[in-house]
Amino acid sequence: MSSKITPNIVSPPKKIKVGILGATGTVGQRFITLLSDHPWFIIEALGASERSKGKRYREAVKWKQTIPLGGLGLGGIGTSETEKISSTDLRSDDGRVGDLIVKGCIPEEFKTCQLVFSGLDADVAGDIESAFRSANISLFSNAKNYRRDPHVPLVVPLVNPSHFSIIPQQQRLHSPSLSKGFIVTNANCSTTGYVIPLAALEKAFGPIESVLVTTMQAISGAGYPGVPSLDILGNVVPYIGGEEEKIEWETLKILGGITDSETEFDKNGIPLKTFDMHQAGGRPALRVSASCNRVPVVDGHMECVSLRFHRRPPPSPQQVREALSAFTPEVQTLGCPSAPRKAIEVFEEPDRPQPRLDVKGTHNGAGVSVGRVRQCQVLDIKFVVLSDNVSIGAATSSIINAEYAVLKGVVS
Amino acid sequence: MSSKITPNIVSPPKKIKVGILGATGTVGQRFITLLSDHPWFIIEALGASERSKGKRYREAVKWKQTIPLGGLGLGGIGTSETEKISSTDLRSDDGRVGDLIVKGCIPEEFKTCQLVFSGLDADVAGDIESAFRSANISLFSNAKNYRRDPHVPLVVPLVNPSHFSIIPQQQRLHSPSLSKGFIVTNANCSTTGYVIPLAALEKAFGPIESVLVTTMQAISGAGYPGVPSLDILGNVVPYIGGEEEKIEWETLKILGGITDSETEFDKNGIPLKTFDMHQAGGRPALRVSASCNRVPVVDGHMECVSLRFHRRPPPSPQQVREALSAFTPEVQTLGCPSAPRKAIEVFEEPDRPQPRLDVKGTHNGAGVSVGRVRQCQVLDIKFVVLSDNVSIGAATSSIINAEYAVLKGVVS
């Protein structure tokens, strides 16, 4: 836990107005909590369903966060001391998020936003997000609807922000073509948590050949009302609908590269870029097998991972520990303000990490924790990874993605 | 869930007096609960620590079972209608287990017992159990102390009661040799649960090559006071001391055969029998990798299992389901009264089994439940197994072992 890097903070861009879709839901509440003291982003507009439209946010929402809504500001508080508006001061001024009037989820209401976050439910996200993109709005979505779209990057910001490079193609293929609008999605919470150490290990030791992951997932991953208490109190449910499939294919898209397609071309005959799902391309295949369980934990997905490398002999547990601890994603060196100071915290204690004690870690849930790195008698290495499913597993990933896009000039 | 067998009930032996060591502990309480209406066994003597000695059992014990102690009888209630004493009648007569005077754990106090069960803690079980064996008493132990002993069988009654065949050697090698005394142990609770479906699959499809098992274990597995509530409420602890090692080597001893040693001989030069831990012998090696977690569940160990067969091609999920459901252990056909009517209940519902709903099953926790049988993308097959750690995972196994020993004439 020693070699921390000092992030290379770039001079913060000027204030950026952002909107939040699905603002009254579980993920929307997390977006608000996280953005309320963001240095760049200023909450400009909140969108929710017809039922909430026109109400003040504090009246529209059933607030379920442990941080009281009352004191939350609108963000854009800067990072230097002179710029900083303390959250204390915010409590007594007008800039409180609870006072905003909730809007409908239509692009016209978000014209003044430079980018929009979506915490929409999957049953409505498809049409709404498409409409926002068509209205030339940059959209960072936590919903699953466009994750499989071959032109939409599925970005875990600590892993594959390079996949942003497909956005120009996404914009060019839209009809009419777009100058600013696009959709970027982040991954499913259980995929996000465990793919970060996988990426660290592939970076250090080359391709992984196979992974077996067994999850023990928190109830907050199912939203609200989500899991009925009669199903989970003092119980384990060995099934989460669609979750295992998501982990299995999302991992392939995230860890794969982007290559020119050999079979698809645009109207000018130029090869389309395509995600390398390990069906082809330079890297060898990766096999993933997931077993997903729901456990009576509020926040924090635990995942028991066993994996086998292509490299023979494989790295030792100590080499794995060091590689995980040293992993420094690009979003960190680039200076994304919400990136964790340390991507992967490696525990030496035999009984850690644990959700209740370690879910937030030292990085407000933006990094992940790994423990119990040891040899696997069947594959090569096994360990446990804990991730904060409502932070890096959801809204935090969207926010870092947006920060990356700003620093890279993808959002202007 | 259809093809149940009708057990071939033998005529019950005459009443058999039994003792229980560690009677006030968690496992001891389970022995008492289970034996209180046993058809053959009559609770004759209870042994506990000095602190409890001389007290009535009801005063010595901090009873933690959901079945009230008040109404529990002494067992030996027969199986035919004429013989049967209903538990209702027992409530008003004198034969109540709560009235027994607790004895010290010394063999002299258990002279009238034909066999003794041990629910002792590991820190005292070693010496006490050895003393009982030396006193020519047949001992069925739930403690871990003698599990690794090369002359002590480690018997999961639904899997390897054939290992009882090593007992004559155990008796002969004792000095002086024993006519009746021996020690048989049952396995660790998390091993017991998952090795039953493994045995069923090896019987149907031949040897397994490798197994990955990730457990989610109930707090009752740690006894009382056991796991502090601050450690487990709303939490998962990804570590149980020594548990993974136990699963890994116990599986090898249980699923292995007994062969004549090529290197060890008794004083007459006769080869000693030895457990085939897959280091040699006819069967190919088996690799086992376990990851153990504690979860906030009271009773019922869940285990996610992935495995690979030697046989190519491997059986299909449907063949696996059928083989599991059809598995009929010898203790069942032989007529052990505590054997489950069905060893493995196979669920078709996608979200079952679950500890809270299914731990007792239709067999009072003497069988196990398997669900979610499906292909594994890395190995061949994966499924989840639920076992009642305080029943088949502990006292119930000892009791079925004793029943088997009685029916086989090992205990007379």
Next chain:
Amino acid sequence: MSSKITPNIVSPPKKIKVGILGATGTVGQRFITLLSDHPWFIIEALGASERSKGKRYREAVKWKQTIPLGGLGLGGIGTSETEKISSTDLRSDDGRVGDLIVKGCIPEEFKTCQLVFSGLDADVAGDIESAFRSANISLFSNAKNYRRDPHVPLVVPLVNPSHFSIIPQQQRLHSPSLSKGFIVTNANCSTTGYVIPLAALEKAFGPIESVLVTTMQAISGAGYPGVPSLDILGNVVPYIGGEEEKIEWETLKILGGITDSETEFDKNGIPLKTFDMHQAGGRPALRVSASCNRVPVVDGHMECVSLRFHRRPPPSPQQVREALSAFTPEVQTLGCPSAPRKAIEVFEEPDRPQPRLDVKGTHNGAGVSVGRVRQCQVLDIKFVVLSDNVSIGAATSSIINAEYAVLKGVVS
């Protein structure tokens, strides 16, 4: 816990066909579980919503009981050995409740039933139950809709079955008047549990003047899906909508008598009978103050009760203990088969009763448990009472009410 009575079992009536409305819901599943081995009642018809109509029950229901549906019979199994059909036998014959075809909740479908139980949700129970009564069907309802009706008795079977005497008036006032149809309701679960010891104390020591009750209620009291896990895991919610009001007025109706009204008359000028809600009549007023909390417990409502008697000096804690333990309700002496052998179990241990250990008690949840009887520094006496909210607090009360009605000839 000594002076148990031997119930005076009357010769069982001939088999009685019963129906269950709301059969797929939480309360309906409890009705089925309890009736599946009832000595008199035979499950003849199951009613549920349009969505379930026409399906086999096993396919229509999301079964959430710990007793598997597979083995449940149809009841009517008698009480003598010759008559008894063991549940084991039932597993292999045709009479299984899972095979029944679910009907719609219309009276025509229940013509062959001699009485009907209702586990309907309140949002549909009003119209359906009224239609059943009008169709001259005897209805025993667990729903709240008619509890406040001045002509409908609100009966906790261990307390006020004498209130059945108002049924002839209910039938006479119906237009057209009814020969067999009526509605009887049981009380809210949290009222039922604590009113039983209150009744025992009023019987022994005369009227109570005031009661303060603070509840800690199980999640199963809210049905399924009921309480979201995010609201209750590791939490206490100090509010249950409408619950405090229910306890406060239901107690008055249940503990009050029935008197001739001085202000209401039927068309013949005969005074109508009315429930003495302590506004008038012989007994002095009773004041009730309730505070209701939801706690993360699956089954079993705990209630801390403090009360003051009219009698000065009040009885001592020991006198209270004895009176509670000696309480023998009429349903018990009359021989209702589902009545508990002991209505109130009094614990001497300082830390009992507890939901997890004691909720079922020795009477399958049909009685209640009281502990910690001691002086109150503000009122007279305080104690804690535990009741099984899904048994005596719900379906079991309806069933005992029906048994009482059969034995009294109210249902023929």
Next chain:
Amino acid sequence: MSSKITPNIVSPPKKIKVGILGATGTVGQRFITLLSDHPWFIIEALGASERSKGKRYREAVKWKQTIPLGGLGLGGIGTSETEKISSTDLRSDDGRVGDLIVKGCIPEEFKTCQLVFSGLDADVAGDIESAFRSANISLFSNAKNYRRDPHVPLVVPLVNPSHFSIIPQQQRLHSPSLSKGFIVTNANCSTTGYVIPLAALEKAFGPIESVLVTTMQAISGAGYPGVPSLDILGNVVPYIGGEEEKIEWETLKILGGITDSETEFDKNGIPLKTFDMHQAGGRPALRVSASCNRVPVVDGHMECVSLRFHRRPPPSPQQVREALSAFTPEVQTLGCPSAPRKAIEVFEEPDRPQPRLDVKGTHNGAGVSVGRVRQCQVLDIKFVVLSDNVSIGAATSSIINAEYAVLKGVVS
């Protein structure tokens, strides 16, 4: 929730070196967490048992806080920007609490401390705390041992810091008399939480006549290992040894005044000061009745309170709400840095406060939350109060007491 006061911050005193006894225990860990960024107090010495003596704190402790030990500093960080050392900086310098060498709990080791906090267990606190006082050390104790001592103030800092006035008598009566040494204790956690609103109401409406309180207490109140998980998971235990008695008499000592005794005198014939336990003095008697329950909640004691005032007519619920919200304790106006900005947060939502969402509130657990203020049908008013048992219920109270003593010159 509007009328917040701006605390009148005095210029902070110069740095004050403090010691912590019982530093490895649950309460000791809380002291460390809270003091690690305290503006005045600097952690100078940590004391623990022989087992820990001589080890670095990070090696001696089994750290169970959600804030990682790694980054915690030693406090004394000032309040102005120039003085402030951000916790970020502390991570990389030497001043980390984990690096301190643990000492034995003997006064000689704490000579350089200006005051000492005690989080000792009751079984050792008696002798050790007495020795520290005799060594002329100012001791602020969370242990129960001296709470009943007639010369030791029992101070809930938001209620009765005026009781510090008895300290000179405590020092004078010591042999030899003390110039600086004394013991001050804070109250039991469940007393502390509910006595704060009682004090607010007595201040506004005059004396209370009787209080009935039913608690639902968190497991962290029992320390570590504390409550076995088998006792509390999915359960309620209606008993906490000694807790009800503590609430009943501590309330009287805290809410009573200090008067000159009419029967006790010092050697000069001067009347001793004595706590008015409502047996005499100007104020009328107060009767308290408590029922204590343990519930499966990690942090946060919920208490359902019903009370009756002497004043007739009593205040309305709305008046009570306003008085609670307006309550401003002296520690707040005086500028104790750890005092909450608002002592009592009053919730209007019907289902709040709840432990999981509200335990920390906006004041890091230093204030309490009250909700559901309404009429009581038996007494006058009822409400629920939530307090953070590990903060205001324990270490935070000791710290505010010490801050008060510093500002008042009791500690120099």
